[in-house]
Amino acid sequence: MIIILGSVQMAPGQRDAAIAVGLEHCARSRAEPGCLSHDCHVDAADPDKLVFVERWADMAAVRTHFTVPASGEFVRRMAALASAPPQMALYDATERPVG
Template sequence: MIIVTGALVAEPGKFDRALAAAQAHTRASREEPGCISHDVFPDPEHPDRLFFYERWDSMDALKVHFGVTEARGFSASLTGVAKPDPAHRLSIYETTEVRPG
């Protein structure tokens, strides 16, 4: 499984626009082949920050996602609305699920 995390910071006064764009992106991404989950969460400690958490069944599926026109359009929709959070850049992890016991 592939896990992707990332965050963005909304420009002052533009949090609602950033959240709406992020929610549209996550809903569309969930429909893509190989997407296990794709979520965005407001950060309760930093009111202008959104945190993304995604799970994909393979790196190939994630690569396809990055090439989808809508995914590239999401980044463009954030111009002037939000910017990547430098403290939490996009990170990609290859994982194996482990069950206790």
């Protein structure tokens, strides 16, 4: 499984627009093959920071997701609403049972 953690610091006055763009992207991404989950959260410590948590079946699904034109448009739209460049990190993970 691939986990992607992303964040964006929203520019002043852009919070509602950024949340709308983020939720639209999450809803679209969830319908893509290999997407296990795709969520957008407001940072409890910083209400002007959005955090994205994504889980993908494998790297092939992530690569396909990155080639979808709407994914590139999401990055451009979100960057225009941000006060700093968005951040992203990818992790290769193995899910382990709890207990």
